Amino acid sequence: MEAKTWHKIGAAVMLVAAVVIMLMGKPSSLTPLSATEDIGAIAQYGEDRIQPFLLADWIISETGDFQVVDLRQAADFGEYSIDGSMNLPFTSLMTRDGLYEVPKYQKIVLVCGDGSRSGQAWTVLRSKGYEAYILTGGIKGWMRQIMTPVDAADLDLTDIDPHEFALKLKAMREHFTGTSEELG
Incomplete structure (x- = not known):
């Protein structure tokens, strides 16, 4: 083939490629579907939540691999x-400066009054690559399950021996309050 023919073929290929690129739109406007599906699957199977008992264990163990972020005022x-x-109120977290305050390379446990705001913040943080969790029940759940006397049967914890549960709960409460109380 002649050089002119190759130039015409090359120009035609470039024209077709340019049209395809223009039809695709801006790459930044495309949402990676797999990331959305991953976030949805995590939430669907409850892997976005952490129970107050587990958080209390982390705190007492002093692992240092997590940060609790309280979204309340x-x-x-x-x-x-x-x-x-x-303390990083929800409205502050939703700013660029607020996101910079959240450590990227630690697990993040989000706390709000009852867990609703934490869910919104969780979606934002997970979409930005944070390993974030929602404290089940928020600060109210923490108070109800860790700081005030409860019974294992009330919490539907069928996989935990009630006596073992009572001892563990008493130890947790003593750790966080600094007192030794009888369970009621």
Whole structure:
């Protein structure tokens, strides 16, 4: 073939490629479907949540591989907060500066009043690559399950021996309150 023919073929291929690229749109506007499916699957199977008992174990064990981020307003945080938690109100977290305050290479446990705001923050953090979890029940769940007396049967914990549960709960409560109380 002649050089002119090759030039015409090359120009035609480039024209077709340019049209295809224009039809595709901006690459930044494309959402990776697998990331969305992964986030949905994590939430569907409850892998987005952490129970208060497990968080209490992490805190007592002092593993240092997680950070509790309390999304409540400063006044609520000042009334009571989980040991070692940082206060970053939800509206602050949703800013660029707020995201920079959240450690990227630690597990993040999100806490709000009842778990609803944590779910919204979880979606944002997971989509940005954070290993984030929602504290089940929020601060209310923490107070109900860790800081106030409960019975294993009330929590439907069928896989835990009630006596073992009572002892563990008593030890957790003593750790967080610094007191030794009888279970009621």
